[in-house]
Amino acid sequence: MDSNTVERTIRPIALQRKNSLVAGHEAGAQNWAKFAPLIETCKLNKVEPHRHRTRVLTAIVKGHKQKVIAQLLPWNFGK
The missing domain is CATH 1.10.1200 (Non-ribosomal Peptide Synthetase Peptidyl Carrier Protein; Chain A)
Known part of the structure; x- marks a missing residue:
């Protein structure tokens, strides 16, 4: 089973999540956790x-x- 397609799809999300964690404040990660699913849902619905x-x-x-x-x-x- 090849998961490269899925991994490439979620890589930008994982990188942004990691960047939010080190942005200097925990609130950045919490805010990202709230908005990332909304952004991705928009993209899925074109x-x-x-x-x-x-x-x-x-x-x-x-x-x-x-x-x-x-x-x-x-x-x-x-x-």
């Missing part, structure tokens, strides 16, 4: 991560209702 985060934060600031939070998930983006 959604540009920066555009998605901008739209989500704008919606929250404008009072987006929590009961319809599913509308802001990456797989529902643009629907």
Whole structure:
């Protein structure tokens, strides 16, 4: 069994995680642990991560209702 494809796919994530750990503060690693899955989920759903985060934060600031939070998930983006 060859896992090179998977290893190449996750290498940038692992490198960034390690960089966050040595960035000078534990909070960097904690923040990365929160945002990395969101970024990768956007990529899997063919959604540009920066555009998605901008739209989500704008919606929250404008009072987006929590009961319809599913509308802001990456797989529902643009629907």
